[in-house]
Amino acid sequence: MNNKLSPIIFLMGTTASGKTYLAMKLSKIFPIELISVDSSLIYKWMDIGTAKPNKKDLYYVKHWLIDIKEPHEYYSVSEFYYNVLKIIKLIIKKGKIPLLVGGSMFYYKKLIEPISPLPSTNIQVRNFIINKIKNNGKYQTLHDLLNKVDSYSANKIHPSDLQRNLRALEVFFLTGKPLSKLIKIKKNKIPYKIYQFALTYYDRNKLYNAINTRLMKMFQLGFEVEVRNLLYNKKLQINFPAMRCIGYKPMYSYINNEINYTDMFNQIILSTRHLAKKQLTWLRNWNNVHWLNSENLDFAYNSIIKIINKIFL
Structure with a gap:
């Protein structure tokens, strides 16, 4: 070899x-x-x-x-x-x-x-995000919340794609940085x-x-x-x-x-x-x-x- x-x-x-x-x-x-x-x-x-x-x-x-x-x-x-x-x-x-x-x-x-150096899935953070949506009338959907914290990713992800919206939010809450910026780091x-x-x-x-x-x-x-x-x-x-x-x-x-x-x-x-x-x-x-x-x-x-x-x- x-x-x-x-x-x-x-x-x-x-x-x-x-x-x-x-x-x-x-x-x-x-x-x-x-x-x-x-x-x-x-x-x-x-x-x-x-x-x-x-x-x-x-x-x-x-x-x-x-x-x-x-x-x-x-x-x-x-x-x-x-x-x-x-x-x-x-x-x-x-x-x-x-x-x-x-x-x-x-x-x-x-x-x-x-x-890109993205974090692994964290079920506690996902539950936190879902509860945040349920308990806060200000954000009606995952996509609404994502648009608030990472509008670039929100424009790329369809509102009905629950998994990708949740993943983008999860990355933000775990790292404090938008997914759209992290994916540029190779x-x-x-x-x-x-x-x-x-x-x-x-x-x-x-x-x-x-x-x-x-x-x-x-x-x-x-x-x-x-x-x-x-x-x-x-x-x-x-x-x-x-x-x-x-x-x-x-x-x-x-x-x-x-x-x-x-x-x-x-x-x-x-x-x-x-x-x-x-x-x-x-x-x-x-x-x-x-x-x-x-x-x-x-x-x-x-x-x-x-x-x-x-x-x-």
Whole structure:
């Protein structure tokens, strides 16, 4: 290995492209530990709708950043950033290879680009902010309060985006400085040599077919039952951050007789296709990526093996 920096691997790609399958296959021949780069897999109890790796895969290969949050808890990109740095260091110390796999492209971006020194989420501060809104008629919404303390950020964040408004306020109350100023302060890039792979179907129709197949499998596995149980046991509610995961809001609306089955199903299909388009847009503007076609996963697998062998052997 000629590089001074320790190498790490990114296995990115669109939803339903076969990333998890490929990562698991690679783990059988290389000493790999997987780090999930997926904003949905962090939540406990939500297994089917997020296409979480099955128990067998989780048992045989170490997966990081899966089932680390309750559905009512927030998880910021800065938390992800600092968690990943610690995990990568631990994996390398074991003499193993960190392979980051998932489709949350914004998370990857924050690993590649220098990140601003933002504080971690603080539930006490969040509760303080929420109570301040409730008890002070002067500020009717989170966005109103944000506009008072950080008008620049308020202009950038939609009033209905509760999570981003709350996060911007949280940063202000924790640091005394506006988010808009802190994000301009950059730190050093992560100290690793990154090898990036992007997996997708080159044919858009085949990508959509894969999405449809994945959704049908979710329903066969009991997605509706999963959501009904979560709602019944109060583990998931409409205002929880986890409800942003694709599929859960339409299913919630269906269970509550707000929409019919067909509308629910179509909404999930459209949302998943929209996610895939966004992921492709991110990846097309990415630098130094090895593109892989999901239509031939064996070829993709062998292509990655050749590159990994050059890096680590």
